[in-house]
Amino acid sequence: xxxxxxxTPPLSGIRIVEIGHFIAAPFAxxxxxxxxxxxIKIEPPGGDPVRxxxxxxxxxxxxxxxxxxxxxxxxVDLKQPEGIEAVARIIARSDALIENQRPGGLARLGFDxxxxxxxxxxxxxxxxxxxxxxxxxxxxxxxxxxxxAIGGLRHLTDHPPGTTDLPPPRVGISIGDSIAGLYAVIGVxxxxxxxxxxxxxxxxxxxxxxxxxxxxxxxxxxxxGVVTEYGALGLVRQPVGxxxxxxxxxxxxxxxxxxxxxxxxxxxxxFQRLMALIGRGDLAADPALKNNAGRLEHVELIDxxxxxxxxxxxxxxxxxxxxxxxIPSTLIYSxxxxxxxxxxxxxxxxxEVSDPRHGTLxxxxxxxxxxxxxxxxxxxxxxxxxxxxxxxxxxxxxTAAEIEQLQKKGVIA
Amino acid sequence: xxxxxxxTPPLSGIRIVEIGHFIAAPFAxxxxxxxxxxxIKIEPPGGDPVRxxxxxxxxxxxxxxxxxxxxxxxxVDLKQPEGIEAVARIIARSDALIENQRPGGLARLGFDxxxxxxxxxxxxxxxxxxxxxxxxxxxxxxxxxxxxAIGGLRHLTDHPPGTTDLPPPRVGISIGDSIAGLYAVIGVxxxxxxxxxxxxxxxxxxxxxxxxxxxxxxxxxxxxGVVTEYGALGLVRQPVGxxxxxxxxxxxxxxxxxxxxxxxxxxxxxFQRLMALIGRGDLAADPALKNNAGRLEHVELIDxxxxxxxxxxxxxxxxxxxxxxxIPSTLIYSxxxxxxxxxxxxxxxxxEVSDPRHGTLxxxxxxxxxxxxxxxxxxxxxxxxxxxxxxxxxxxxxTAAEIEQLQKKGVIA
Numbered sequence: 001x002x003x004x005x006x007x008t009p010p011l012s013g014i015r016i017v018e019i020g021h022f023i024a025a026p027f028a029x030x031x032x033x034x035x036x037x038x039x040i041k042i043e044p045p046g047g048d049p050v051r052x053x054x055x056x057x058x059x060x061x062x063x064x065x066x067x068x069x070x071x072x073x074x075x076v077d078l079k080q081p082e083g084i085e086a087v088a089r090i091i092a093r094s095d096a097l098i099e100n101q102r103p104g105g106l107a108r109l110g111f112d113x114x115x116x117x118x119x120x121x122x123x124x125x126x127x128x129x130x131x132x133x134x135x136x137x138x139x140x141x142x143x144x145x146x147x148x149a150i151g152g153l154r155h156l157t158d159h160p161p162g163t164t165d166l167p168p169p170r171v172g173i174s175i176g177d178s179i180a181g182l183y184a185v186i187g188v189x190x191x192x193x194x195x196x197x198x199x200x201x202x203x204x205x206x207x208x209x210x211x212x213x214x215x216x217x218x219x220x221x222x223x224x225g226v227v228t229e230y231g232a233l234g235l236v237r238q239p240v241g242x243x244x245x246x247x248x249x250x251x252x253x254x255x256x257x258x259x260x261x262x263x264x265x266x267x268x269x270x271f272q273r274l275m276a277l278i279g280r281g282d283l284a285a286d287p288a289l290k291n292n293a294g295r296l297e298h299v300e301l302i303d304x305x306x307x308x309x310x311x312x313x314x315x316x317x318x319x320x321x322x323x324x325x326x327i328p329s330t331l332i333y334s335x336x337x338x339x340x341x342x343x344x345x346x347x348x349x350x351x352e353v354s355d356p357r358h359g360t361l362x363x364x365x366x367x368x369x370x371x372x373x374x375x376x377x378x379x380x381x382x383x384x385x386x387x388x389x390x391x392x393x394x395x396x397x398x399t400a401a402e403i404e405q406l407q408k409k410g411v412i413a
Numbered sequence: 414x415x416x417x418x419x420x421t422p423p424l425s426g427i428r429i430v431e432i433g434h435f436i437a438a439p440f441a442x443x444x445x446x447x448x449x450x451x452x453i454k455i456e457p458p459g460g461d462p463v464r465x466x467x468x469x470x471x472x473x474x475x476x477x478x479x480x481x482x483x484x485x486x487x488x489v490d491l492k493q494p495e496g497i498e499a500v501a502r503i504i505a506r507s508d509a510l511i512e513n514q515r516p517g518g519l520a521r522l523g524f525d526x527x528x529x530x531x532x533x534x535x536x537x538x539x540x541x542x543x544x545x546x547x548x549x550x551x552x553x554x555x556x557x558x559x560x561x562a563i564g565g566l567r568h569l570t571d572h573p574p575g576t577t578d579l580p581p582p583r584v585g586i587s588i589g590d591s592i593a594g595l596y597a598v599i600g601v602x603x604x605x606x607x608x609x610x611x612x613x614x615x616x617x618x619x620x621x622x623x624x625x626x627x628x629x630x631x632x633x634x635x636x637x638g639v640v641t642e643y644g645a646l647g648l649v650r651q652p653v654g655x656x657x658x659x660x661x662x663x664x665x666x667x668x669x670x671x672x673x674x675x676x677x678x679x680x681x682x683x684f685q686r687l688m689a690l691i692g693r694g695d696l697a698a699d700p701a702l703k704n705n706a707g708r709l710e711h712v713e714l715i716d717x718x719x720x721x722x723x724x725x726x727x728x729x730x731x732x733x734x735x736x737x738x739x740i741p742s743t744l745i746y747s748x749x750x751x752x753x754x755x756x757x758x759x760x761x762x763x764x765e766v767s768d769p770r771h772g773t774l775x776x777x778x779x780x781x782x783x784x785x786x787x788x789x790x791x792x793x794x795x796x797x798x799x800x801x802x803x804x805x806x807x808x809x810x811x812t813a814a815e816i817e818q819l820q821k822k823g824v825i826a
Contacts, residue, residue, distance in 0.1 A: 010604060010606065010622070013610060014610075031634075035599075053659060054638040054642065055638065055642040055646055055648055057645045057646060061638070062641045062642050062646070063642070064638075065638075126781075132756070132782070133784075134760060134784075135755075135756045136755055136756055137755075137756040140736070140741075141741040145657070145663060146677060146741055146743050149675045149744070149745045150751075150754070151746070151751075152746050152747070153584065153585075153588075154675070155746060156584070157583075158582055159582055163579065164577060164579060166572055166576065166654065167655040167666075167667070167673050168673060168745065169570055169571055169572055169652065170654070170656070170657065171566065171584055172566075172568075172570050172650075173566065173636055173637055173639075175566075178635040182599065183595070183780055185599050186448075186599060186781055187781035189603055189605075190423040190424055190602055190781075191423060191783075192606050192609075193424060193427070193602055193605050194423040194425075196606070196609035199613070200609070200613075209783070210783065210784050210785060211781045211782065211783055214760075214762075216756070216762075217757070217782070218780055220757070220762060220763075220777050220778075220780075221778075221780040222586055222587075223751075223777065224467065225468065225476025225477075225478075225479060226586075227748060227752055227763055227775050227777055228475045228478060228774050228775055228776060229468040230748035230749060231752060231774055231775030232468075232470045232475050233468055233475070236748045237748055239585050241579065241580070241582045242579075242580040250556075250558060251580070252580035252581060254580070260580050262567070264556045323553070328553075328554040328556055330559050330562050330563050331562070333565050333567075334565070335648070336649050338564075338639070339643050341563070342548075342549055342550075343549055343550040343551075343629070344629070347548050347627070347630070349630045349633060358645060362643065362644030362645075364636065364640055367634040368597065368626045368631075369624065370603075370604075370622070370623065370624055370625075371546075371547075371625055372620075
């Protein structure tokens with residue numbers, strides 16, 4: 001009666017080809033692979049340059065173990081016609097394709113819309129680029145930092161104007177690429193849902209379904225009311241540093257040992273509770289601070305009072321005292337805090353994974369979590385081309401003799 | 414032969430119930446609604462408090478026009494048994510449910526797993542919370558700022574240690590909630606893909622499919638190799654401010670008129686081109702700066718040379734000069750820059766939308782973009798309960814007399 005016991009991850013049986021490099025497209029296929037899809041990563045001879053990024057151990061990138069996990073690596077020289085043919089045969093047996101060449105690059109390889117449709121009616125194709133596949137800026141080069149700045153994220157990630165001469169810091173990870181990757185995943189899955197819906201209605205399913213994700217636009221889509229407020233009121237939203245513009249008190253507060261602790265006590269009730277905890281019953285009783293509007297007006301005073309208290313505790317103790325009083329709060333976690341967090345460990349979100357090259361490594365877990373079919377990290381980032389022969393034989397239908405021939409010509413590796 | 418002409422958005426025909434508030438769950442349903450799903454937002458009398466957030470015009474939040482778009486609003490008092498029954502009847506006719514009550518909250522309302530399965534075999538249920546539905550911290554209160562700090566994002570969004578006494582700035586938007594929302598969308602869609610796959614195999618489809626998204630974990634999943642590098646090497650990654658740790662030069666550079674321009678010229682070729690542009694052929698020719706490792710070592714020198722040049726131009730002119738030389742670069746966009754950007758306009762990513770209360774507003778576009786079936790913004794954020802009667806009649810099957818009765822009792826509004 002129940003399918004629960006089967007516990008296959010949700011995307012089992014879906015095959016996805018990635019013609020990607022660096023971060024956005026490979027991040028998208030990592031998420032799809034984590035959820036059980038078979039990922040075939042097409043790489044040039046020598047492999048995706050992202051394989052070398054980040055800190056190294058045993059002569060290899062540690063990040064790659066994560067970024068390449070649950071993927072098969074197929075090395076094909078796309079400058080040779082036989083290489084294109086090999087990829088065509090893989091695409092013909094796949095459900096979706098994710099790529100992040102410059103706009104038009106895939107078509108220049110020979111995989112224009114018409115060809116893809118011939119190869120695999122119903123294929124879902126996600127294009128990821130800096131500015132999108134169309135429009136006056138489509139050919140401009142873009143990296144993540146560019147997309148983050150154009151989407152509006154960088155402007156707001158800063159201290160208030162006039163506070164410091166330092167430039168606005170970058171969000172310290174590849175956030176623009178990752179967000180674009182998440183939208184590419186959403187596009188691929190929505191395309192698959194649509195394909196199934198058409199099939200179940202007995203409708204033809206012969207066209208391809210195209211998705212066009214731009215880094216700039218992926219970032220913009222998270223910008224709340226920023227554009228709307230500007231259009232209606234001429235309001236140009238400005239950064240507010242460590243605070244929240246609309247509610248107080250919420251800030252990062254210093255500890256005795258030089259760390260920062262986040263306290264978010266901006267409801268009337270939480271404010272009362274926090275003021276009692278820090279021994280400032282006078283502020284709790286002050287009618288001017290009773291509601292949020294009043295607290296925003298006197299936020300400097302409130303933050304000074306909280307800081308004067310917070311900096312008398314070491315950070316860990318401070319976090320305990322706040323948690324004990326049920327005030328929403330936390331240490332600002334470093335990598336060490338993440339690795340040691342009991343909640344992450346209990347939920348498998350920091351887990352030990354065996355990597356053939358590195359031995360046991362810590363990996364982040366699989367998100368989103370499907371409790372009944374959580375899936376596994378089936379493999380860590382593969383060696384360059386380790387699956388070329390198997391994929392060409394099993395999926396693309398090449399004979400052993402043909403594969404040997406392609407190897408000799410340097411078409412595959 | 415082609416289905417292209419139909420151009421229905423990809424999630425047409427999918428119905429999703431949202432029992433959500435504030436940001437994460439409502440953001441997830443906004444994205445699903447943008448892609449064509451029918452969204453039924455269940456709200457308490459008075460509505461979701463997020464309706465009042467952000468700058469106001471005509472006595473109403475402008476953000477709400479965006480955050481609530483493509484949704485129907487149904488007001489039900491969930492403290493009354495008849496209210497629960499009404500929601501049960503809506504769930505029975507829906508494909509998925511997204512909620513962000515505190516863990517266990519949905520079950521306490523009566524919608525535990527068994528009940529949901531009785532109501533709608535095959536239902537996809539996404540739970541969004543701060544720390545997840547299980548584990549020692551599940552009951553702790555969490556806001557977005559907490560999730561961002563625990564996931565590791567906040568620590569890395571800062572200037573290098575020792576640069577300033579200012580606290581690490583918040584990413585100036587609700588990034589943790591939004592990322593969790595995107596993962597909830599991915600979960601719902603993967604659940605729908607799985608349901609279709611089971612159905613097409615003739616397998617029973619009677620269990621519900623549960624997804625458990627935590628803010629902390631959604632953030633952690635974007636943290637590249639941070640946890641892995643710590644585990645293997647004891648390396649605690651530190652913030653690097655406006656630069657990128659692994660490649661130079663990439664930074665924010667000042668303009669004459671006090672703005673910041675991003676320049677990302679960290680390949681060997683781009684570095685040569687940029688040095689020629691700024692009249693520093695001596696640096697272009699310096700063997701010590703020929704490759705990335707050398708440039709990282711002398712990054713202060715390089716950045717000083719670029720800044721000395723950049724601050725002789727006003728920002729707009731600076732951006733033009735850089736674009737003319739094909740150097741990846743951009744102004745850091747404010748709301749005004751976004752609203753005026755020709756690429757965003759050309760792609761409908763900043764578009765005019767008619768709002769019954771506000772008149773014409775600027776909205777961000779629909780992401781991800783499906784060029785063949787781009788969908789539309791069918792409606793802006795609804796008035797509280799404006800669709801209650803229609804949904805109860807058309808979907809839940811109540812008679813007009815029954816609806817009147819529920820209104821009199823204050824069960825619906």
